[in-house]
Amino acid sequence: MFEADFLEEEKAQIRSPDIFGIPPDGVVVIFGKNWMIGLRGVELSRDSKIIALAAAILSGSGCGECYFYTSGYTNNKRNMSEAAAMRSYGFPLTPCLLTVNIVFEEDSFDTYSNVFNVVQMLIERKLLDRPLIIITSKYHLKRVRDICYIHGLMYVIPIAAEDIVKYCIGHTALYKLALKPYIESFRYKVNYLIEWIFRAALIFDTKGLLARLLTQRRTKWY
Numbered sequence: 593m594f595e596a597d598f599l600e601e602e603k604a605q606i607r608s609p610d611i612f613g614i615p616p617d618g619v620v621v622i623f624g625k626n627w628m629i630g631l632r633g634v635e636l637s638r639d640s641k642i643i644a645l646a647a648a649i650l651s652g653s654g655c656g657e658c659y660f661y662t663s664g665y666t667n668n669k670r671n672m673s674e675a676a677a678m679r680s681y682g683f684p685l686t687p688c689l690l691t692v693n694i695v696f697e698e699d700s701f702d703t704y705s706n707v708f709n710v711v712q713m714l715i716e717r718k719l720l721d722r723p724l725i726i727i728t729s730k731y732h733l734k735r736v737r738d739i740c741y742i743h744g745l746m747y748v749i750p751i752a753a754e755d756i757v758k759y760c761i762g763h764t765a766l767y768k769l770a771l772k773p774y775i776e777s778f779r780y781k782v783n784y785l786i787e788w789i790f791r792a793a794l795i796f797d798t799k800g801l802l803a804r805l806l807t808q809r810r811t812k813w814y
Contacts (some may be wrong), residue, residue, distance in 0.1 A: 614655040678766065703735060725749045735790055
């Protein structure tokens with residue numbers, strides 16, 4: 593009950609995300625949050641699914657000009673990058689994308705390298721002067737923003753994936769029966785404490801080495 597295709601019959605009821613004010617020329621960057629062991633084997637974590645849903649809702653509504661999905665081949669059980677898996681998960685909501693460009697960054701293994709690699713791609717594509725909209729879990733948002741600042745990105749608009757799905761599909765069965773219980777769970781709230789520690793460490797550890805050591809996702813883990 594955590595799958596995007598459950599929204600198939602409720603597509604017409606998805607509220608417009610225009611309230612989030614994403615600039616038409618904005619570059620939207622979607623950050624993955626790892627995998628988990630589910631009923632069907634290794635699959636995207638609940639957090640990554642929420643982020644993927646939020647990204648699909650935004651892109652399907654034509655918000656922004658370009659979408660970067662970031663995270664590499666962090667799971668050797670599937671011949672697919674985390675970035676591509678997130679795009680694939682949200683595909684039922686947006687099978688036809690005519691107004692936005694999709695780009696995959698598939699070489700990174702943690703938040704710091706996510707940002708670093710995306711910055712290099714923005715430079716190559718001459719998009720560094722565009723508004724940068726970062727989409728990730730609410731508890732992860734501030735650390736991503738701080739790392740963007742470290743890399744000299746100042747025009748950053750952070751938006752929590754949970755806020756997008758709550759506003760746009762909060763009335764659907766998928767949200768009420770699956771997403772909301774997880775977001776309100778103790779397990780989810782523990783992530784805030786973990787991220788607070790990592791953010792505090794950035795004051796002295798500007799390259800995020802501690803967080804990278806503890807959170808770096810390697811294929812051998814799976």
